[in-house]
Amino acid sequence: MSAYDPSSREPDQLREQLSRLFRHRAVIASGLLLGAVCGGAVSTAGGADYTATGEVVVQAISTAPFEAGGVSADKQISMGTERQVARSATVAGRAAEELGGGADPAQLLDGLRVSNPPDTQILEFEYTADSPREAAERVNAFVRAYLDHREAAVVRRIDNTVAELNEELQPLIDQREELDEEIAGASTESARQTAESERANLAARIADLQGRVTGLKTLDTSPGDVVRRGEAPEAPSGPGVAVLVLVGSVAGLAGGLLAAWIRSLLDPRARSAGEVRTALRAPVLGALPRRRDGAGVLEVGPSRGGERAEEFRTIALRALRHPRLAEPGGLLVVSAREHPGTLPAAVNLAAALAETGRDVLLVEADPRTPRLAGELPVRGAVREPVPGRWPDGARATVDTGTAGYLELVPGCRVPDAARALNSPGFTGLLSGAAERGEYVVAVTAPLLSHADGTAVAGLARGVLVVCDPDTTLREDLDRVRDLVTSVGGHVLGAVLYEGGRKRRRTPSPAASPAPFEPAEPASPASPAGTGGGPGPGPGPGGTGEDTVALKRLEPEPSDARPDTAYGSYGRYRRTGDGTAPRP
Numbered sequence: 141m142s143a144y145d146p147s148s149r150e151p152d153q154l155r156e157q158l159s160r161l162f163r164h165r166a167v168i169a170s171g172l173l174l175g176a177v178c179g180g181a182v183s184t185a186g187g188a189d190y191t192a193t194g195e196v197v198v199q200a201i202s203t204a205p206f207e208a209g210g211v212s213a214d215k216q217i218s219m220g221t222e223r224q225v226a227r228s229a230t231v232a233g234r235a236a237e238e239l240g241g242g243a244d245p246a247q248l249l250d251g252l253r254v255s256n257p258p259d260t261q262i263l264e265f266e267y268t269a270d271s272p273r274e275a276a277e278r279v280n281a282f283v284r285a286y287l288d289h290r291e292a293a294v295v296r297r298i299d300n301t302v303a304e305l306n307e308e309l310q311p312l313i314d315q316r317e318e319l320d321e322e323i324a325g326a327s328t329e330s331a332r333q334t335a336e337s338e339r340a341n342l343a344a345r346i347a348d349l350q351g352r353v354t355g356l357k358t359l360d361t362s363p364g365d366v367v368r369r370g371e372a373p374e375a376p377s378g379p380g381v382a383v384l385v386l387v388g389s390v391a392g393l394a395g396g397l398l399a400a401w402i403r404s405l406l407d408p409r410a411r412s413a414g415e416v417r418t419a420l421r422a423p424v425l426g427a428l429p430r431r432r433d434g435a436g437v438l439e440v441g442p443s444r445g446g447e448r449a450e451e452f453r454t455i456a457l458r459a460l461r462h463p464r465l466a467e468p469g470g471l472l473v474v475s476a477r478e479h480p481g482t483l484p485a486a487v488n489l490a491a492a493l494a495e496t497g498r499d500v501l502l503v504e505a506d507p508r509t510p511r512l513a514g515e516l517p518v519r520g521a522v523r524e525p526v527p528g529r530w531p532d533g534a535r536a537t538v539d540t541g542t543a544g545y546l547e548l549v550p551g552c553r554v555p556d557a558a559r560a561l562n563s564p565g566f567t568g569l570l571s572g573a574a575e576r577g578e579y580v581v582a583v584t585a586p587l588l589s590h591a592d593g594t595a596v597a598g599l600a601r602g603v604l605v606v607c608d609p610d611t612t613l614r615e616d617l618d619r620v621r622d623l624v625t626s627v628g629g630h631v632l633g634a635v636l637y638e639g640g641r642k643r644r645r646t647p648s649p650a651a652s653p654a655p656f657e658p659a660e661p662a663s664p665a666s667p668a669g670t671g672g673g674p675g676p677g678p679g680p681g682g683t684g685e686d687t688v689a690l691k692r693l694e695p696e697p698s699d700a701r702p703d704t705a706y707g708s709y710g711r712y713r714r715t716g717d718g719t720a721p722r723p
Contacts, residue, residue, distance in 0.1 A: 159412070160404045160411060160412065161397065161400050161401055161404055162400075163404065163411055164399075164400035164403050164404060165400075167396055167399050167400045167403060168393065168396040168397055168399075168400050169396070170396060171392045171393060171394075171395045171396020171397070171399060172389055172392045172393045172396055173392065174392050174395075174396075175388040175389045175390070175391045175392015175393065175395065175396075176385050176388050176389040176392060177388070178388045178391075178392070179384040179385040179386070179387055179388020179389065179391075180381065180384065180385050180388070182384055182388070183379075183380070183381040183384040183385070184381075188270075188376035188380075189268050189269070189270065189376055190268065190269060190270070190271060190272045190274075190275045190372075190373045190376055191266055191267065191268045191275060191373060192266070192267055192269075192272070192275035192276040192278075192279040192280075192370035192371060192372065192373055193264060193265065193266050193279065193368065193370060194264075194265040194279045194280060194282070194283040194366065194368055194369055194370040195262055195263070195264050195265070195366070195367045195368035196262065196263045196265070196283055196286065196287065196364045196365070196366055196367065197261055197262055197364050197365045197367055198217055198219070198222055198261045198262070198263060198290075198363070198364045199261075199362055199363060199364045199365065200217045217261060219256045219261065219263070220256075222256070222263060223254050223255070223256055223263065225286070225289070225290070226254045226263055226265065226282070226286045227249060227252060227254055228289075229245060229246075229249075230289055231282065231285045231286050231289050232245035232246070232248050232249050232252075232282075232285075233245045233285075234284075234285035234288055234289055235248055235278070235281040235282045235284075235285040236248060237285075238281035238284055238285055239277065239278065239281050248278065248282075251267050251268045251269055251275075251278065252265065252266070252267050252278075252279075252282060253265075253266045253267075253268075254266075262367070263286070265279050265282050265283050265286075265370070266279065267279035267282065267370070272372035272373050272374070273372050275370070275372070275373065276370045276371055276372040276373075277370075278370075279370035280369060280370045283366060283369075283370070286363075287363045287364055287366070290363035290364070291361055291362070291363045294361045294363065295361055298356050298357075298359060298361065301356055302353050302356050302357065305349050305352055305353045305356075306353065308349060309346060309349045309350065309353070312342055312345055312346045312349070313346060315342055316339060316342050316343060316346060319335050319336075319338055319339040319342065320339065322335045323335045323336055323339065408613045408614060408615060409609065409610065409611065409612060409613055409614070410607070410609050410612050410613065410614045410617055411609050411610065412609060413427065413609070413636060415609070415614060416607060416609060416612075416617060416634050416636065417634070419614045419617035419618050419621070420605060420617050420620070420621050420631050420633075420634055421621060421631070422605075422621075422631040422632060422633045422634060423633045423634075424633060424634050424635075424636060425454075425455045425458045425459060425604070425632075425633040425634065425635055426451050426452075426454055426455040426458070426635050426636070427451070427635075427636040427637075427638055428448055428451050428452075428481070428485075428635065428636065428637050428638065429447050429448060429451070429638055430638060431448070431481070431484070431637075436515070437483060437484050437487050437488075437512075437515045437516060438487055438488065438491060438516060438517065438538075438540060438541075439452065439484070439488050440452050440453065440488045440491035440492045440495065440540065440543055441491050441495070441540035441541030441542050441543035441544075448488075449488070452485075452488040452489060452491070452492045453492045453495065455489060455492070455635060456489055456492035456493050456495075456496065457492075457496075458633075459471070459489075459602070459604065459632060459633070460493075460496070462602060462632055462633075464601045464602050464630060464632065465579075465601060465602060465632075467574050468498070468499070468573050468574050468576070468577050468578050468579050468580075469570075469573050469574050469579065469580070469600070469601035469602075470570035470571070470573050470579075470580040470581075470582060470599060470600035470601055470602075471489075471579065471580065471581050471582070471600055471601065471602050471603075471604060471632070472582045472583075472584065472593070472596050472597055472600040472602070472603045472604065472629075473485050473486035473489060473581060473582070473583045473603075473604045473606060474583070474584055474586065474587050474593045474596075474597070474603060474604070474605060474606070474620075475586050475587070475605065475606045475607060476586060476587055476588050476605065476607060476612060476613075476616040476617060476619070476620045477586050477588055477589065477612070477616060478586050478589065479586070479606055479607065479608065479637070481606055481608070481635075481637045482583060482586075482606045483511075483512070483583055485583075485604075485606045485635055486502065486581055486582070486583035487502065487512070487516065487583075489581055489604070490502040490546055490579075490581040491540045491543045491546065492543070493579050493581065494540060494543050494544055494545070494546045495540075495542070495543040495544070498578070498579050499547075499576075499577060499578035499579065500546045500547070500578060500579050500580075500581060501546070501547045501548075501549065501569075501573070501578050501579070501580045501581070502538065502546055502547065502548045502549070502580075502581050502582075502583075503531070503548075503549040503569060503570070503580055503581065503582040503583070504548070504549065504550050504551035504582075504583060505551065505561060505566070505582045505583065505584040505592060505596050506551040506583070506584055506585055506592065507530065507551060507552060507553060507554045507557040507560050507561065507592070508551075508553065508557060508585065508590075508592075509551075509585075510550055510551025510552060510553065511551075512548065512550055512551065513536060513548070513550035513551075516538045516548065517538060517539045517540075517541075518536045518537065518538055518539075518548070519536075519537040519538065519539045519545065520536075520537060522534075522535075522536040522550060523535045523536065525552050529563070529565060530552040530554050530560050530563075530565075530566075531549045531552070531560075531565055531566055531569060532565040534549050534550055534552060535547060535548070535549065536548040536549075536550055547578075549569065557590075557592060558591060558592075558595070561584075561592055561595040561596060562595055567599060570582065570596070570599040570600055571599055580600075582596055582600060584596050587620050587623055587624075588616060588619060588620065588623075593623075594623055594624075594627055595627075597623070597624045597627050597629035598627035598628045598629055600629060601630070602629075602630050602631070602632035603624050603629050603630065603631050603632060604632050604633060604634070604635060605617070605620055605631060605633075605634045605635070606634070606635050606637065607634060607635075607636065607637070608636070608637045608638075609636060609638075
């Protein structure tokens with residue numbers, strides 16, 4: 141696994157998922173903003189609601205106080221029934237009359253809520269209206285209407301009971317008057333005594349009924365007491381603007397996160413090093429920071445440093461660890477689609493390999509739009525290819541500054557690109573690299589745009605794919621791997637261009653673990669500096685503890701004029717093992 145893969149540095153998969161989610165920050169911010177706007181709109185359109193509260197203690201009233209016995213008052217009242225009575229149409233009609241008769245009783249009930257706290261005989265009336273004054277007036281009207289209705293019901297029951305008792309009492313009074321006349325006109329003592337006895341019994345019954353009527357007429361008919369009158373509230377009862385905006389923002393944020401998650405699932409781009417590695421089934425060898433404006437194609441050598449130059453050196457060292465590059469051979473640098481970083485990646489990778497003391501040949505396998513010869517510091521004149529036989533004879537020497545010199549086979553416009561790339565001269569240029577003891581770095585047109593890359597991939601020992609995760613599709617990377625493997629090639633890894641994103645800090649080459657297993661050492665007879673011998677360096681012939689074997693650089697004679705492009709360092713020539721003449 142590549143050291144540049146975030147999953148190797150951040151084992152927590154949740155963090156990787158969150159990083160993928162927050163790539164769509166615009167969607168999340170849009171959801172948050174939309175939720176806040178909707179909350180404010182609801183607050184503005186709905187208006188403010190005000191709630192006034194009134195409380196009543198319900199009093200038990202019995203029309204038969206002499207029959208109640210030891211029954212407690214709370215057993216004589218059903219608070220559930222009282223709540224239903226308070227919300228009845230009859231009470232609503234009385235409340236409408238209290239308010240002037242212009243309100244509809246059914247509409248009045250819409251804003252009323254009646255509740256009963258547990259273990260109490262209290263009814264709470266709550267009324268919600270558009271204004272504080274209206275809420276207070278209506279809740280007080282319902283309180284008065286409920287009490288009046290309850291009192292009227294009790295009075296009606298008492299009157300009915302009194303009327304029944306009077307109906308029962310009147311015949312008894314008439315009978316008593318008859319007995320009084322009979323007693324007054326009695327002719328015998330026994331008849332008089334009998335009439336007096338009946339009158340005494342009748343008088344007792346009359347007295348009992350008259351006592352009951354008197355008790356009913358003196359009964360307290362108060363239905364309850366108002367313990368809290370409704371007052372105009374000072375603040376709205378519903379959520380205010382701030383609360384609605386906050387709730388809307390939370391809902392919008394949740395919706396934005398959901399939309400961002402769905403979009404991240406449907407995003408076809410390879411947005412991370414892990415996705416690039418999964419699509420290519422090869423490690424990510426490096427991640428290059430954003431290219432500086434005005435920077436030339438060649439950065440390894442003339443600059444002697446810089447973050448991008450060091451990254452190219454790291455990529456070169458890591459590529460040399462691959463077993464397929466245990467011996468000199470061809471390496472193809474290509475992109476899936478048109479990418480401006482493909483050509484600089486090939487040039488600087490070749491310069492970084494030359495800086496390690498290896499013989500390097502840079503091949504511009506682009507017979508359509510060649511341009512390297514005009515953008516690189518070529519030493520001397522460019523040798524033109526044999527007419528009609530590119531690349532035979534096409535050679536140039538590139539001065540890479542502190543990295544020394546490397547050979548360049550510039551591209552050439554030919555009428556038949558496919559024939560040129562499959563010619564024996566070009567095939568021998570890549571396949572014969574091991575015999576010549578040099579590393580060949582080839583760069584060609586995008587693999588999915590032209591067939592040039594497919595022809596070269598089968599000749600090279602490895603393919604290095606250049607891509608930008610922000611613009612490259614995973615499907616394109618899958619097709620690149622399929623095309624390379626279909627012609628017998630092998631994908632060594634990928635180089636990421638990070639574009640405008642902030643680059644993660646990556647470990648230095650010395651501290652980075654090797655992405656490949658070390659290759660078997662080559663024969664001791666291999667010449668030093670070709671990458672096949674047991675000499676020092678991280679190449680296939682060395683060990684993990686060896687240092688990098690750089691070219692030995694010798695300055696020009698003191699009378700040579702320093703080149704202004706390299707400051708006081710002047711010109712350098714590559715000596716390899718110290719004996720090779722300057723090109």
